[in-house]
Amino acid sequence: MxxxxxxxxxxxxxxxxxxxxxxxxxxxxxxxxxxxxxLAAGEQNLDPGLSPRVALYQVFHAIWLNTGAKLEPVTDDxxxxxxxxxxxxxxxxxxxxxxTALEGFTPSEAGQILGADFEEVERLISEAQSxxxxxxxxxxxxxxxxxxxxxxxxxxxxxxxxxxxEIAATRT
Numbered sequence: 115m116x117x118x119x120x121x122x123x124x125x126x127x128x129x130x131x132x133x134x135x136x137x138x139x140x141x142x143x144x145x146x147x148x149x150x151x152x153l154a155a156g157e158q159n160l161d162p163g164l165s166p167r168v169a170l171y172q173v174f175h176a177i178w179l180n181t182g183a184k185l186e187p188v189t190d191d192x193x194x195x196x197x198x199x200x201x202x203x204x205x206x207x208x209x210x211x212x213x214t215a216l217e218g219f220t221p222s223e224a225g226q227i228l229g230a231d232f233e234e235v236e237r238l239i240s241e242a243q244s245x246x247x248x249x250x251x252x253x254x255x256x257x258x259x260x261x262x263x264x265x266x267x268x269x270x271x272x273x274x275x276x277x278x279x280e281i282a283a284t285r286t
Contacts, residue, residue, distance in 0.1 A: 121153075124167045124170050145177060148181075152177060159173075160173065171213070175209070203246070204241065204242075207241040207245065208242060210238035210239050210242065211246075221239070253276070253279050254277065254278050257281075257283075257285055
């Protein structure tokens with residue numbers, strides 16, 4: 115089967131992944147283009163022991179790790195959008211998280227793509243989830259005049275990882 119026929123169904127998805135990984139549409143598409151050019155030129159090969167989808171992502175990662183991952187800028191705390199928050203997750207954890215959560219790969223498949231074992235992928239996903247949870251945590255003011263309900267709300271808010279600043283009976 116020709117290379118294009120094998121990979122065509124997976125290209126929109128690897129582009130989506132590349133864009134999420136790099137935080138930029140143009141940059142993500144550039145990495146996908148370079149990976150495809152490397153395959154066409156014979157500089158990279160698809161692993162015949164893997165499905166075409168997994169093998170394509172594996173080639174993309176080989177290209178990205180040799181160039182993009184090393185050039186990735188350190189983001190500051192100024193950007194608060196989802197893409198900025200995602201870029202603050204450590205690159206390796208971000209890769210494992212995106213491969214499983216966004217692209218639907220199993221941890222074993224993500225391990226094949228990343229060259230990691232199952233346990234490392236699980237650890238990386240857990241680290242990414244912890245970083246996301248920490249990013250989303252916020253301070254909460256509870257306004258409730260019923261003490262029992264206020265206590266229930268407080269327990270729920272804390273359970274969700276947020277900090278309760280104060281419980282007030284009224285807005286004033």
